[in-house]
Amino acid sequence: MRKAITVLCTAALTLTMAWGLPQTAASAKTVMKIGHSMPADTFRQKSLVVFKEIVEKETEGRVEVQLYPSGQLGTEMETLEAVKLGSVEGFRSGGFEEAAPLLEIYSMPFLFSDMEGIHKVTRGPLGEEIAKSVEPAGMVILATGDSGLFRQITNNVRPITQPSDLKGLKMRTPPMSTIVKTMEALGANVVSIPFIETYMGLKTGVADGEENPLTNIVSMKFYEVQKYLTLVNYQYHAEMFYVNKTWFDGLDEKDQKILKDAAKEMMLVSDKIVAEDDAKCMTFLKDKMEVNSLTSEQHQAFVEAVQPVYEYYIDKGMFTQEMIDRIREAAAN
Template identity: 55%
Template sequence: MRNSKIVLGIVLFWVFSLIMSGSVLAVDYEMKIGHSQSVKTPRHKACVYFKSLVEKETNGRIKVRIYPSNQLGTEAEMMETVKVGAIQATLGGQFEAASPKLLIYTMPFLFKDIDSVYSIIRGPIGDKIAATTEKNNIKILATGVAGGLRNFSNNKRPVKTPEDMSGLKMRTPPIDSIIKTVKAIGGNPVSVPYAELYMALKTGVADGQENPFTNMVDKKLYEVQKYLTIVNYQFHPSPLYVSLDWYNSLDSDLKAILKKCAEKMMIYNDKLNREATEDSFEILKDKMEVNYLTEEQRVQFIEKSQAVYDYYIKEGFFTQAEIDEIRTAE
């Protein structure tokens, strides 16, 4: 009996020593991340990178599990499950569901170029916008780019001014700021599910559409669209939304590590998106007639889209001062 106790004591001491040395690691927390895109996309590749960073930096105390392609539900459903803590994180849209303040990013012609986007989402203004989600039990650890700036295409005529948009049936996603922008600049919004976009353009249900270059290439829209207008009119963020209750349950050192890893993840995400955007444009410009706007033409679109700002400011989503702060900081 005495020998058994001695052996047990030695074994316990050995296990304790291994744990303290890091040779045996217990998983303290599980972090499930759901998103809507395929494993081939920059978003998923960024998640895989995040997983490797987190598990290494926390010595395995946080185990990250990734669920792509809507495995955990639609974007809306995943957002709700993050709010109640059923899963720990998600990436993607659902801006207003997280905080109406995030819609400020989607205002037309707010950013001059993608570098201007980076300077805001990675800086103090981006941090301030992200903090507004905490009232909905969501913590944004970092914000990246979702596919690049958005542009117009159509199969009727070159578009260089708002007058050229007149009468064009433009397919829009169910995003209010896009619908309002297309109306403001003279187009006729047509609601078509993304999965049906190609056929809608091919059959004439819609004359044109708006999307990042990467989406246009992925859907092979160059086969059913003739004219491409480089307008860079809108940006969509891709925040890493985390359950605030879960985040607050973490030790302070783990919180700091997650934040650091999320920031690195988004820089990698943005790099992948930038490369994909450039590669996609090379394909599009060989298959479509590309129209570049002069500064004077771009100003015409900006002036027409002011009505969109007026609406959101009047409804209290954000203030003119907040818009000015972003434009000044760029």
């Protein structure tokens, strides 16, 4: 009888392993699929590899991290929706109104004056408070970092040193409302061109100029078809690490802490790569374009010109003046 029971148990274990049936809690493993839109040689994938290594080591294999760069899991909006639904566990990208309207606050024009102030917010208690705004959508944000440093302006018509210099220029922008509203407030005529087609649009004159971080200006070779670069530092884009809330809440507290700590370490690595790349691009572009920096008085003129953008979003109920004031205070202290 004992021999027969042993044979049956061995057979059952064999079937469990062969058919992928659930095993005991001690041997259980959870898979964390993470998608993003950038190629494998960029800061997102490089830092996500760090996250994967930390999580798999610290959880002793209880959490297996699978990375899917280059939009393998769909477009950014499709992947974000998949995280909400739980068919994908994680996603790295910028702030989207589709995730939570409050996240758009990071991209308000001239909200920040330097990266140190930004990190005081994104890495501090106020950043955690803003991150909680995605929870009603079924997600949590484990860490917030830099999608790029400040966005700058290039064009082929004239140097940009005051808001009136933008008046009438055909400026290519992505379909992001805070960018469109800002360019309109500065008097530019907004032109919608897909990112991958922007180079040809600038070359053929469909657009006079564009706005992007220095890293994009270099990687897309916009400097080949643009003459003037203005270091205006007008907008910052945050980088969020979204995770499905139901999946995350299902982990034990020990593994939740491991993931949170690994996510913060990942973003520090990511931010360091972004800063280094931006500095290299600045050195490169000095020899390729006419570079204009703003005086404090010129900068203030731009700040005053975009105040209607703040009024628009506050009236719309996206966020409050109180939150704007709290961010500025946190960044300054």
